[in-house]
Structure formats: structure tokens, C-alpha cells
Amino acid sequence: MSLLLKDKVYTVQSATSKRGVYPLHSYKLGLYRLPIKLEDSYEIDSIVSGFKKVFEMDKFADRVYATYRWTEENMPDPDERGYKSINLEVQVEIVTGEVVDMIYQIYPVEKYGDGLWVKDYRKKADTNAKMIIDTILRNSVLADKMIDHEVKTKQMSPEQALKELEEMTPLAQIVPNAKPKPKPASPPPGQQVAQEAEPVANEGAKPGPIDVDFKKKLKVVETFTAPSSHKIKVFGQRKGNEVLGIWGEFVSVDYDICVGDGACIDACPVKVYEWAEFKGHPASDKKPLMAREPDCIFCLSCENVCPVQAIKISKKG
Incomplete structure (x- = not known):
């Protein structure tokens, strides 16, 4: 996503964005428009639930919000004289509908209190926002929709479209099981369908030691x-x-x-x-x-x- 539609990325240096998007009161706003449709509530909910282990996810009406938080320190040792730390965040807003807008905002570092000592704040916030967008686009139902769109509009093979998507999302992290599972079929009247057990993700480290050979x-x-x-x-x-x-x-x-x-x-x-x-x-x-x-x-x-x-x-x- 961070390399997608580069000619349609807008930077707004004011408190209000244009094109009918709600004011975000941000210092900088990046807007990406995807030529795909996302209206199915089941698919929208899958994005919220699929990334809860990676980001702080929320939903309101037709919008999904993904927030990434990180900590900055002015030195590595908290016990050193003059040590400071500050908790920062950046949020991506996904506006669903007949097209999908992915928007991010960067607040002034002053919003977080005494943070003027933070180095490269805007660059880090910008990179983290693009990482959120790349990660969600690569791992969610949006990936399948983008691949289908590229296959139909550019006469590509699915393999070529997938490779193009990977090249467009270089900051993506891999999030297993983030795509929605197939909708369960409606049971006949009076009959109940047994619930399938959720697959258990691999958690924890594999046992050591390292194989010396x-x-x-x-x-x-x-x-x-x-x-x-x-x-x-x-x-x-x-x-x-x-x-x-x-x-x-x-x-x-x-x-x-x-x-x-x-x-x-x-x-x-x-x-x-x-x-x-x-x-x-x-x-x-x-x-x-x-x-x-x-x-x-x-x-x-x-x-x-x-x-x-x-x-x-x-x-x-």
C-alpha cells in the first residue's frame, strides 16, 4: 500500500480534510483510495477481529480504525539520569463502501506532552501508518479483492497480481488467519449445524537448542x-x-x-x-x-x- 497509487496520496497541512471526509484535526493526513468494494458486514467484521492481536481495532458505522502504539526513549537505561520516555500512536481509518479509502493522521508530537526531544517523530509515525495499511491490505479480504481487480482490469494472472500486491506493500507484517472464514450455510428449518472448533494458532517458541549442524x-x-x-x-x-x-x-x-x-x-x-x-x-x-x-x-x-x-x-x- 505504501507504494500504491502514489499519485493519489494527499497531504493536508490543516485541521480539516477535503473530499467530504470527516475532519480529523491532524497535523498530516495521507489518503489512499482503493478501487474495490467492501460493503459486506461479515467481511468488515473480519478485518476488526483478524488484526486484534497486532493493532488496537475499533469499528463505528461504516468505518474501521486500527491504532498502533509505540514507546520512544531518549536513552536505553531507565535508571540513567535524565531518562525520558513517551508513548506515541498513529491511527489508520478505513472507510468502507463502493470504494475503500484508507486514511491516516499524524498528530503534532506536542499532543503527547513533553516530547520535543523525540527524534524523527514524523518520519517514524508516517512509516508506522504505512505499515498498518500494508499489513491490513496484504493479509485481509482486501488482498483478494485487489487481486481480482488487477486480474480483471489488467488481464494479469492471479500469480502476477499477487506479486504486484506484494511489491506494493513492502512494509507488511504477516498476520496468520486474518481473512474471513467462509460463511456457514444456513441450516434447514429445525436443524442445527455443529460449530467447528477455531484453529489454534502456534504460540510460543519451539524448544532449543539450536541445531549446530x-x-x-x-x-x-x-x-x-x-x-x-x-x-x-x-x-x-x-x-x-x-x-x-x-x-x-x-x-x-x-x-x-x-x-x-x-x-x-x-x-x-x-x-x-x-x-x-x-x-x-x-x-x-x-x-x-x-x-x-x-x-x-x-x-x-x-x-x-x-x-x-x-x-x-x-x-x-
Whole structure:
């Protein structure tokens, strides 16, 4: 979504938006219009229920609201002198009907109190809003509607339309089971239909330790470019954020075992790791990213402190 209809994204620097949309009293407003229809209450409700574990979801009349909250800190240690923290949020409004409008607003940081020390607030809020939009569009019934629209209007195959949707939503997180289940058929008069049990999602980490022979058994399925520009190898199966595999060639962490306690980050004397978010992973939403893997001095401190034995350090060669 963050790359969709780029010529139809509007920025409003006033308290009232145009085109008949209710005033949002925001500092900045981004508006995306999707050429699809969403009028079925069953489908609308599926968006509200499908993303409750990821965002704060609400519904009023023909509108769905998704709110994402995050915390900013001016330093990592709450016990340090001068420590400050502030809770921030951004909200996306989905207006349903014969077309779907996805709107987001960014309030001035002053709205949250003493937050003028926050760095890159507008950029972070803008990115988080687009992440909400990308995530909902990729994982909900809207994805199927967009694919159908692309197939009909551009004469694409469903596979091509899906690839285009994925390219248009680069910030999307993977949210399992967010699409609506088929509507149950109406039973004949006087007959009741047995309720099917809800599928139980995988919750929690898989048991450790990490398989020390993973390089012999698993292939590199992709590479991830860290903020430091280091390319991290990813081994084994990956399924969005639900299954992550083993990351790192020499500083290796099985992210499906990792519970994100942060002991390795604190233990590393050369600051190899930094936090990275993987929303929706059953073990933890945050993982220690080996962003500076080449700096590792092979001291094994992180490997020794990991409570679930998810880390394996191995020298090159």
C-alpha cells in the first residue's frame, strides 16, 4: 500500500480534510483510495477481529480504525539520569463502501506532552501508518479483492497480481488467519449445524537448542540487509513473521527458538546485536539482529547467556 497509487496520496497541512471526509484535526493526513468494494458486514467484521492481536481495532458505522502504539526513549537505561520516555500512536481509518479509502493522521508530537526531544517523530509515525495499511491490505479480504481487480482490469494472472500486491506493500507484517472464514450455510428449518472448533494458532517458541549442524542441512533462502548494510544470511524455511528460520552465518540465532529476552545484546562486548521487530512471531515480537556480525570476536558470551540455547557462534573457515 505504501507504494500504491502514489499519485493519489494527499497531504493536508490543516485541521480539516477535503473530499467530504470527516475532519480529523491532524497535523498530516495521507489518503489512499482503493478501487474495490467492501460493503459486506461479515467481511468488515473480519478485518476488526483478524488484526486484534497486532493493532488496537475499533469499528463505528461504516468505518474501521486500527491504532498502533509505540514507546520512544531518549536513552536505553531507565535508571540513567535524565531518562525520558513517551508513548506515541498513529491511527489508520478505513472507510468502507463502493470504494475503500484508507486514511491516516499524524498528530503534532506536542499532543503527547513533553516530547520535543523525540527524534524523527514524523518520519517514524508516517512509516508506522504505512505499515498498518500494508499489513491490513496484504493479509485481509482486501488482498483478494485487489487481486481480482488487477486480474480483471489488467488481464494479469492471479500469480502476477499477487506479486504486484506484494511489491506494493513492502512494509507488511504477516498476520496468520486474518481473512474471513467462509460463511456457514444456513441450516434447514429445525436443524442445527455443529460449530467447528477455531484453529489454534502456534504460540510460543519451539524448544532449543539450536541445531549446530544447520549449515549442512539447510539452504540460504534469502539475505536481509541490516541498517549497518551488512547482508545477513537466512537459513531454512521462512514463512513471513510466523516462521523465521536461522539468521546469521557465523553469529547464528534460531529465531523460532529465541524468546527475545535481550541477554545476548547486554552480554556482547562489541555490540554485534541490535533489536529488530518481527510482529506476530509466536515466540517474541523482537529479536536480536546480528547487524554487525563481522565485528564478532568469538568470545561466546552471547551463546553462554542465552536461556533457551538459540545461539551458535562459529568462526569463519
